[in-house]
Amino acid sequence: MSGNSILVVDDEKGIRDFLEIMLTQEGYNVSLAEDGQKACALIEAHDFNLVITDIRLGDIDGIEVLRKTKAKESDVPVIMISAFSSAETAVEAMKEGAYDYIPKPFKIAEFKRIIKNAIQLYVSTSENNGSDSGQLHFGCLMGESPKMKNIYEIIKRVASTKTNILISGESGTGKELVAKAVHSISSRCDKPMITINCAGLAESLIESELFGYRKGAFTGANYDKAGLFEVADGGTVFLDEIGDLTPAIQVKLLRVIQERRFIAVGGTEEKRVDVRIISATNRDLEQEVIKSNFREDLYFRLNVIKIFLPPLRERERDLELLSNFFLAKYAKEQGKEIKKISAYAMNILSGYHFPGNVRELENIIERGVALETSNIILPESLTLANFREGGKSSGKRREKDIGEEGIDLDQLLADVEREYIIRALAMTGADRQAASDLLRILLRSLRYRMEKFGLKPYNKSDYHK
Numbered sequence: 001m002s003g004n005s006i007l008v009v010d011d012e013k014g015i016r017d018f019l020e021i022m023l024t025q026e027g028y029n030v031s032l033a034e035d036g037q038k039a040c041a042l043i044e045a046h047d048f049n050l051v052i053t054d055i056r057l058g059d060i061d062g063i064e065v066l067r068k069t070k071a072k073e074s075d076v077p078v079i080m081i082s083a084f085s086s087a088e089t090a091v092e093a094m095k096e097g098a099y100d101y102i103p104k105p106f107k108i109a110e111f112k113r114i115i116k117n118a119i120q121l122y123v124s125t126s127e128n129n130g131s132d133s134g135q136l137h138f139g140c141l142m143g144e145s146p147k148m149k150n151i152y153e154i155i156k157r158v159a160s161t162k163t164n165i166l167i168s169g170e171s172g173t174g175k176e177l178v179a180k181a182v183h184s185i186s187s188r189c190d191k192p193m194i195t196i197n198c199a200g201l202a203e204s205l206i207e208s209e210l211f212g213y214r215k216g217a218f219t220g221a222n223y224d225k226a227g228l229f230e231v232a233d234g235g236t237v238f239l240d241e242i243g244d245l246t247p248a249i250q251v252k253l254l255r256v257i258q259e260r261r262f263i264a265v266g267g268t269e270e271k272r273v274d275v276r277i278i279s280a281t282n283r284d285l286e287q288e289v290i291k292s293n294f295r296e297d298l299y300f301r302l303n304v305i306k307i308f309l310p311p312l313r314e315r316e317r318d319l320e321l322l323s324n325f326f327l328a329k330y331a332k333e334q335g336k337e338i339k340k341i342s343a344y345a346m347n348i349l350s351g352y353h354f355p356g357n358v359r360e361l362e363n364i365i366e367r368g369v370a371l372e373t374s375n376i377i378l379p380e381s382l383t384l385a386n387f388r389e390g391g392k393s394s395g396k397r398r399e400k401d402i403g404e405e406g407i408d409l410d411q412l413l414a415d416v417e418r419e420y421i422i423r424a425l426a427m428t429g430a431d432r433q434a435a436s437d438l439l440r441i442l443l444r445s446l447r448y449r450m451e452k453f454g455l456k457p458y459n460k461s462d463y464h465k
Contacts, residue, residue: 340376
């Protein structure tokens with residue numbers, strides 16, 4: 001499927017002509033319909049990858065065009081446009097399965113982005129029959145940003161080797177998912193992958209948990225017990241939060257890595273083991289080595305291949321994809337017919353810093369689904385403490401070090417300006433006058449800045465249910 005076929009339905013010739021020129025320049029094959037009846041006939045006779053339709057068409061309205069499209073093929077995305085926007089109409093459109101609802105006049109750049117994302121999602125779903133896409137997914141990982149695609153390529157190259165891997169990154173970025181992806185396509189995939197949380201084990205239990213013990217080794221050892229390394233023989237051991245291991249256990253772990261053998265607690269016989277070790281940390285292990293908190297020789301044994309998982313704030317292209325994935329997941333779990341996150345709610349999410357990364361985004365969407373009573377996630381269902389409390393929570397933007405490579409000061413200042421405008425709009429229910437008062441700027445200045453950053457000029461009535 002080419003992914004290039006778009007049907008545009010609008011009773012205004014000027015809008016049809018404009019969209020035809022714009023979309024043709026973008027490389028799409030465009031069909032036009034001036035009313036709902038002709039649109040339904042075209043939908044019946046042809047296959048489209050996307051339908052863009054006005055709400056008010058005269059004979060048959062846009063909602064009926066939407067229903068006709070979904071009746072033929074439910075996965076085809078339909079974008080609704082209208083000069084007469086209202087929250088009620090948006091909710092009705094989303095309930096019927098619309099991909100998005102865009103009020104006129106629309107921002108051209110944003111409209112192009114929405115069209116591209118809609119078609120990309122449809123083509124990906126169609127070509128893979130609902131399975132993971134090599135571009136958007138890799139195992140449990142998800143993302144289409146360049147940094148994530150690079151990680152997918154690294155995983156493919158190293159999965160078939162025995163080489164140890166060190167995964168670094170902030171908490172909540174998905175380090176365990178990377179380990180699972182490596183294991184799932186390795187030659188060890190039919191053997192166990194044992195996950196060990198080094199920070200979650202009591203120091204007195206770490207050795208016996210890792211290497212097992214023999215009956216009588218200590219009080220309460222009434223039988224022999226195999227350790228996690230022995231259980232994982234032939235498979236993969238994932239050592240999460242490796243930086244939390246005690247010096248004594250670091251020595252024993254180094255021996256296992258070097259010699260592939262160990263002695264159980266209270267035992268005398270060496271056991272050989274064949275495991276691939278993948279470790280992860282949110283600490284800077286190089287600094288821990290310098291501070292003598294982590295053994296240098298162990299660090300180099302673990303860090304043969306290093307994979308760095310970027311924080312969510314550096315994966316802007318993945319935010320909407322991940323949000324929609326979690327929306328579908330939790331709407332299904334909670335039995336709710338919520339299929340869309342409103343454009344303004346996405347604006348709020350895009351301005352948030354996400355100190356908890358993907359894990360925090362998942363929690364936010366899960367809460368949003370639980371709190372939402374309509375068929376679309378609206379801004380008031382998003383529980384973001386630093387928006388509601390003026391940025392005093394743990395979500396406060398972190399200062400950026402200049403570093404040897406320098407920084408883009410203009411971009412940094414623009415990001416901060418955009419974030420505070422979104423915060424003010426969220427706190428005031430999209431009341432632009434109140435938001436401008438909070439920011440101590442003139443209303444016309446706020447309007448100019450919103451235009452500059454591509455923030456939609458929603459009215460307060462659009463913000464509330």
